[in-house]
Amino acid sequence: MAMRRNVLLLGGGGREHALAWKLAQSPLIGRLLAAPGNPGIAAHAELLAGLDILDGDAVAGAARSAGVDLVVIGPEAPLAAGVADACRSAGIAAVGPSAAAARLESSKAFTKEVCAAAGVPTAAAVTAESPAAALAHAAAAPLPLVVKADGLMAGKGVIIAASRAEAEAAITALFAQGQRRLVLETFLEGEEASLFVLCDGKTAVPLIAAQDHKRLLDGDLGPNTGGMGAYAPPSCMTAERTAEAMDRIVRPTLAEMARRGTPFQGILFAGLMLTAGGPMLVEYNVRFGDPECQVLMPLLEADLLDLLWRTATGGLQGAVPRWRAGRALTVVMAAPGYPAAPQTGALVAGLEAAAALATVFHAGTARTAAGELVSAGGRVLAVTAVADDLDAAARLAYAAIDRIRLPGAQWRTDIGWRERHRGNAPHQARGEKEE
Numbered sequence: 001m002a003m004r005r006n007v008l009l010l011g012g013g014g015r016e017h018a019l020a021w022k023l024a025q026s027p028l029i030g031r032l033l034a035a036p037g038n039p040g041i042a043a044h045a046e047l048l049a050g051l052d053i054l055d056g057d058a059v060a061g062a063a064r065s066a067g068v069d070l071v072v073i074g075p076e077a078p079l080a081a082g083v084a085d086a087c088r089s090a091g092i093a094a095v096g097p098s099a100a101a102a103r104l105e106s107s108k109a110f111t112k113e114v115c116a117a118a119g120v121p122t123a124a125a126v127t128a129e130s131p132a133a134a135l136a137h138a139a140a141a142p143l144p145l146v147v148k149a150d151g152l153m154a155g156k157g158v159i160i161a162a163s164r165a166e167a168e169a170a171i172t173a174l175f176a177q178g179q180r181r182l183v184l185e186t187f188l189e190g191e192e193a194s195l196f197v198l199c200d201g202k203t204a205v206p207l208i209a210a211q212d213h214k215r216l217l218d219g220d221l222g223p224n225t226g227g228m229g230a231y232a233p234p235s236c237m238t239a240e241r242t243a244e245a246m247d248r249i250v251r252p253t254l255a256e257m258a259r260r261g262t263p264f265q266g267i268l269f270a271g272l273m274l275t276a277g278g279p280m281l282v283e284y285n286v287r288f289g290d291p292e293c294q295v296l297m298p299l300l301e302a303d304l305l306d307l308l309w310r311t312a313t314g315g316l317q318g319a320v321p322r323w324r325a326g327r328a329l330t331v332v333m334a335a336p337g338y339p340a341a342p343q344t345g346a347l348v349a350g351l352e353a354a355a356a357l358a359t360v361f362h363a364g365t366a367r368t369a370a371g372e373l374v375s376a377g378g379r380v381l382a383v384t385a386v387a388d389d390l391d392a393a394a395r396l397a398y399a400a401i402d403r404i405r406l407p408g409a410q411w412r413t414d415i416g417w418r419e420r421h422r423g424n425a426p427h428q429a430r431g432e433k434e435e
């Protein structure tokens with residue numbers, strides 16, 4: 001029988017709850033530890049209180065003293081801070097790139113440079129190091145102009161400026177917020193999809209794709225958020241498009257990273273625009289998406305721990321993960337005031353009743369001293385259902401939400417609309433309704 005492995009999972013959001021939920025199902029799991037975790041993760045893992053997950057030496061020390069074989073790093077901040085490097089230096093396997101390779105997410109200017117060197121199709125861009133340079137470019141660039149902060153901005157650093165005035169305002173605001181460099185790029189037209197790829201430094205294995213809903217309100221209106229819901233797999237990401245994205249985008253990027261002496265090992269999240277000319281790269285992230293992970297994990301039939309162990313130890317060659325048939329859909333329940341100023345501390349109830357219909361991943365929850373479950377973040381829960389088709393998954397997820405009580409909660413009622421619209425397309429094409 002294969003050896004059991006002790007795992008330390010870093011992070012405390014819905015993505016990490018989904019990872020913990022799936023890791024706990026592995027026949028290979030020994031001890032499962034998590035930091036900081038959350039009350040949902042606590043159902044599957046022992047929480048390490050007080051560990052600073054941005055401190056690589058502290059993480060490696062805690063992992064060593066707990067006999068951890070594998071550290072799984074969920075969010076981008078510890079990766080950018082070099083926590084994977086610290087673990088590997090201490091002889092502990094880790095899933096996640098070095099700080100040098102995490103620059104694919106932490107610096108958009110760096111990613112543009114790598115794409116140019118590797119011939120990866122992406123929006124044409126210039127990097128501006130001063131307000132004057134950025135404004136000069138914006139004065140003549142085609143509109144809409146996409147204005148991006150270079151560094152990590154938790155999803156708030158991208159402005160799609162439809163007019164010159166908007167572009168100027170965005171440039172001025174981002175420099176005023178302390179950004180030193182902006183990336184200004186052309187607008188790509190098409191449908192977006194997120195492709196997730198396991199990379200062991202040599203071999204890249206695509207997982208399935210997902211589609212996220214970044215805007216707060218139905219109809220893709222309102223402010224950008226970390227993601228209000230997701231579904232998988234999107235039918236627009238066909239096997240051919242996946243192969244094309246691997247051949248033209250992911251593999252050339254990985255080869256360029258290896259050539260630079262900073263091979264990428266971990267989960268590469270390619271944000272794609274499916275344009276008329278084929279898939280183009282919008283951006284990379286160096287981790288699973290949140291809430292995309294909450295729809296990938298329930299569909300994964302293969303053993304996650306085995307796949308992550310192989311990712312961390314150079315053993316992915318020949319891996320072909322199995323996926324169950326059907327679709328998964330997750331709806332995020334967010335706190336009132338999210339994303340600008342989420343109000344936390346509200347009682348959360350009804351989760352047991354909801355669990356009969358859907359898997360409820362905790363994204364931002366906490367327990368009070370009295371043991372009550374309360375909201376503790378902008379995104380509070382990710383309510384996830386799996387069914388044979390997307391309509392059935394949506395019915396289950398929304399019926400589960402009906403059973404949950406979270407005062408003032410906000411959620412979108414149209415998660416999966418693109419795909420569900422595609423499903424209905426034959427009727428519309430026959431002109432039975434509307435117009």
Ligand code: AMP
Nearest residue numbers: 123146155158185186187188271282283
């Ligand atoms: P990011 O935070 O870089 O993922 O960007 C947020 C969102 O902005 C993306 O998911 C896209 O919807 C949009 N976006 C970013 N860059 C472009 C682009 N060049 N063309 C069109 N949309 C873009």
Ligand code: GLY
Nearest residue numbers: 226227289290291
């Ligand atoms: N849902 C998008 C992200 O995780 O960046």
